[in-house]
């Protein structure tokens with residue numbers, strides 16, 4: 537297992553776990569997400585498609601400064617990545633953390649209590665898909681942080697999120713010398 541630090545947060549690489557390909561740009565991406573959410577009124581957050589936990593850990597760590605009881609739930613299909621995320625959470629001193637290896641849509645659609653204030657989604661290229669987008673639109677967390685490497689599937693998902701308005705957007709040149717890029721957006725409930 538390899539350790540790599542992003543903004544002083546240790547993340548772990550194991551076989552079969554997704555890991556951001558460009559550490560320098562990924563550090564900027566996670567750091568920007570952290571800056572965007574750190575002053576928001578958030579007690580509970582979900583990180584869906586969390587991989588080894590980069591987004592959720594960065595955001596929970598920043599929110600913890602104002603709220604020591606911050607609760608983070610991270611959901612990811614690959615058990616190997618979830619193992620790494622749990623290890624990072626321990627090293628970060630985050631206590632109310634629950635990382636689980638599950639299908640993100642199945643997890644979300646089966647929750648009816650404990651609504652989060654912030655939902656982070658960083659899905660594979662296919663996007664989050666209609667059932668999850670419609671569920672989030674109905675559940676209405678106050679904030680959604682959506683990061684994507686495919687602007688086409690992201691646009692389809694955003695069109696389903698009719699109860700949200702785009703507050704911030706930033707492009708990251710995650711895949712230099714290719715036509716691909718990462719986009720980070722912050723959505724706020726209307």
Ligand SMILES: C[S@@+](CC[C@H](N)C(=O)[O-])C[C@H]1O[C@@H](n2cnc3c(N)ncnc32)[C@H](O)[C@@H]1O
Nearest residue numbers: 554585586587590612613614639640658659660
């Ligand atoms: C673009 S990666 C994002 C990973 C993480 N957010 C990060 O910053 O490293 C998408 C992740 O979604 C996971 N994934 C794919 N299908 C999934 C599903 N149905 N439910 C939950 N996670 C899934 C992949 O294993 C991968 O780790």
